[in-house]
Amino acid sequence: MSKILLDTNAYSYYLLGDERVLERLAGAALVYMSIFVLGELYFIFEYKDFNPCQARANTIATKTPKH
Numbered sequence: 001m002s003k004i005l006l007d008t009n010a011y012s013y014y015l016l017g018d019e020r021v022l023e024r025l026a027g028a029a030l031v032y033m034s035i036f037v038l039g040e041l042y043f044i045f046e047y048k049d050f051n052p053c054q055a056r057a058n059t060i061a062t063k064t065p066k067h
Helices: 008-015 019-026 035-047 052-063
Strands: 003-006 030-033
Touching (some): 008 019, 008 035
Parallel strands (some): 003 030
């Protein structure tokens, strides 16, 4: 039985649809998050204008090669 402790970065990659994170989560029987990660996520969702679609667009834009 596979167990995973998810950190804030991995959760962000999950929201962005990162294949590596999705594969690991799909194979896990249990997924844990620490109280610190939950606190960080609470802050982001509650006090920042967090938009997963915008976050994905920003990630794509920063990974696009510039000529």
